[in-house]
Amino acid sequence: PVLVLRPSLSLHPSQGVSLGENVTLRCHLPQLAAWVWLYQEGHQTYCNYKYKKQDTADFSFLNTNREHAGRYWCQYRLPWSAVDSEKSDPVELVLTDRSFPPPSISLSPEECVEMGTNVTIQCWNKDYGATFLLHKDGCSAPIQRQDLDVVGTATFTIFGVTPADSGTYRCSYRPWGHPFLSSPLGSNVILEVTPTPAPPGGSQPHLSTLGATHEWLCHLLSL
Ligand SMILES: *[C@@H]1O[C@H](CO)[C@@H](O)[C@H](O)[C@H]1NC(C)=O
Ligand SMILES: *[C@@H]1O[C@H](CO)[C@@H](O)[C@H](O)[C@H]1NC(C)=O
Numbered sequence: 552p553v554l555v556l557r558p559s560l561s562l563h564p565s566q567g568v569s570l571g572e573n574v575t576l577r578c579h580l581p582q583l584a585a586w587v588w589l590y591q592e593g594h595q596t597y598c599n600y601k602y603k604k605q606d607t608a609d610f611s612f613l614n615t616n617r618e619h620a621g622r623y624w625c626q627y628r629l630p631w632s633a634v635d636s637e638k639s640d641p642v643e644l645v646l647t648d649r650s651f652p653p654p655s656i657s658l659s660p661e662e663c664v665e666m667g668t669n670v671t672i673q674c675w676n677k678d679y680g681a682t683f684l685l686h687k688d689g690c691s692a693p694i695q696r697q698d699l700d701v702v703g704t705a706t707f708t709i710f711g712v713t714p715a716d717s718g719t720y721r722c723s724y725r726p727w728g729h730p731f732l733s734s735p736l737g738s739n740v741i742l743e744v745t746p747t748p749a750p751p752g753g754s755q756p757h758l759s760t761l762g763a764t765h766e767w768l769c770h771l772l773s774l
Contacts, residue, residue, distance in 0.1 A: 553634050556581035560589075560625045560639040566691070569647040570615055576642065578608045578625035585630040590638070592622040620646045620731035645731050647723075651679055653737035654722045663743040667711050670742060674722035675704035676734065681727040683707075686736060688719040702727050709742075717744045 562568075563575045578587050587608040608627075612619045624638040654676040664670060674683045683705035684693035697705040705724075709716055721736045 553629065553632065555629060555634055555636045557637045558587075558625050558627055558639045560623060560642045562642055562644060566645070567647065568615065568644075569649060570617065572615060573611060573613050574615055574619075574644065574646075575612075576610045576623055576625070576644070578610070578627070578639065580606050580608060580627055582627075582636075583630055584608070584627035586628040588626045590624045590626070592641075615646055617646070617648070617729075617732065620644055620729075622731070643731060645725075645733050647735055648726075648729075648732045649735055651724075651726055651732070651734040652676065653735045654680055654683065654724050656720070656722050656737050656740050658720070658740035658742060663745050664712060665745055666713055666747045668744075670709045670712050670716070672707045672709070672720055672722075672740065673704055674707070674724070674737070676724055677703060679726040679734070680705070680724035682725040682730070684723050684725075684733075686721045686723065688721070688739070693723075712742070712744045714744045714746050717742055 558581065559579045561577050561579065563577055568574045576589060578589065580587065583604070589610045608625070610625075622641045622643050624641050626636055626638045628635050654674045657673045659671045659673070660668070672685060674680070674685065679702060680699070681702055682696065682698045685695040685707045687694050695707050697707065699705060705722075719739045719741050721739045723736050724734045726732055726734065
């Protein structure tokens, strides 16, 4: 039996691509491949490549349109055999469609809040908004997501805020019936959490000095 390692697929740029811009889906090949295929959900083989000597195969879409938005996988075949790899994990190509209006946003309570408060952020678009995503500036991925049964308003709660939750928040939405299209980001709200004095003997992390671990904090927030 031949060992065939699984490929992986990545997007470049990884997010925030608007309709009409270029994007590349890159299939990472752990072994020499004779053929590389890219599949889009709901379609036949989308593209293929013959005889790749490189360890990656790029599938580039120039001037993207709505048809390009969707879920993709790649797969390859070993040379001199009919042995195919498993498909990669799927990757979602979400394209920003600026013809959809940005969502509105509100923050409650509005003022500086103390540590431990539950804070609510509402995002709405009464005409199209079906799935809402909450973004925090400085985090590469959305930190919360909500799928609504009807078009309208999403309510995100950040329970027991800490100074690490301070920052600028915005929303986007996926229009009803278009899971791989995104509205533009809406305007922002700013959350400011005032630290309460540390309990005697307690040690509080100095979050402002943890610049390098910012992405780690984003990860923590999205749990
Ligand atoms: C897309 O790629 C083409 C060909 O490489 C280039 O001419 C064009 O400027 C690119 N468009 C954008 C929006 O980057
Ligand atoms: C925050 O929400 C949780 C869960 O609903 C609740 O148990 C807790 O009492 C709330 N805390 C404050 C400070 O309101």
